[in-house]
Amino acid sequence: MDSARQNPAPFPSRPRLPRRALLRGGAGFTLAAGLAGASLVSGGAAAARSRRPLAVDYPAAEWVPASSSNYTKANRPAQYPVEFVIIHVTQEYYADTLEIFQNPDKAVSAHYVVRSDDGHVAQMVREKNVAWHAGNWNYNTRSVGIEHEGWIDEPDWFTEAMYEASAALTADICRRHGIPLDRRNIIGHNEVPGADHTDPGGEWDWAHYMDLVKAQ
Ligand SMILES: [Zn+2]
Numbered sequence: 001m002d003s004a005r006q007n008p009a010p011f012p013s014r015p016r017l018p019r020r021a022l023l024r025g026g027a028g029f030t031l032a033a034g035l036a037g038a039s040l041v042s043g044g045a046a047a048a049r050s051r052r053p054l055a056v057d058y059p060a061a062e063w064v065p066a067s068s069s070n071y072t073k074a075n076r077p078a079q080y081p082v083e084f085v086i087i088h089v090t091q092e093y094y095a096d097t098l099e100i101f102q103n104p105d106k107a108v109s110a111h112y113v114v115r116s117d118d119g120h121v122a123q124m125v126r127e128k129n130v131a132w133h134a135g136n137w138n139y140n141t142r143s144v145g146i147e148h149e150g151w152i153d154e155p156d157w158f159t160e161a162m163y164e165a166s167a168a169l170t171a172d173i174c175r176r177h178g179i180p181l182d183r184r185n186i187i188g189h190n191e192v193p194g195a196d197h198t199d200p201g202g203e204w205d206w207a208h209y210m211d212l213v214k215a216q
Pocket residue numbers: 001002087088089133189197199
């Protein structure tokens with residue numbers, strides 16, 4: 001993730017345990033309980049909001065709106081063509097990512113966040129609006145940003161469930177906006193000109209991901 005600013009403020013770093021420890025150790029219960037509690041809270045609020053028509057662009061997504069301070073209202077594709085899908089890795093837990101995008105002081109957002117364990121998709125910014133994720137205004141205006149829960153140097157976070165859910169989402173975005181299913185148009189944050197971020201990183205399996213996108 002990255003803001004529209006040239007020099008975004010760094011995210012708060014929080015202590016964390018390796019994924020294996022979380023899954024196999026006692027801390028796993030704490031994480032699971034924390035995520036479950038968070039999803040109950042956000043799920044209830046999202047359910048109330050989702051009664052509004054057209055809350056999401058992707059029907060399988062849960063609507064968890066970002067703070068309106070963290071993106072630019074627009075009227076895409078009339079205002080800007082949507083030509084890219086930009087792939088990110090959060091470097092944060094899923095629940096913390098939702099909180100960051102909902103915090104009006106953070107100046108950062110993405111259209112979608114995909115959860116590692118089960119591929120659950122949250123939509124936080126409507127595709128007609130410009131989310132602040134690429135660190136490049138020109139690319140922000142012309143892209144849809146997808147964040148994936150995990151850390152770039154810990155490939156265990158990149159589960160098959162997350163790859164498959166994200167691929168289905170990307171294929172749907174591309175179909176609706178007429179974006180070719182290729183690596184010129186489906187790019188990593190690191191491939192945005194001038195990017196100072198390295199996500200999704202070398203552990204992200206692009207060949208597998210693109211196979212899944214094209215199989216949709
Ligand atoms: Zn990023």
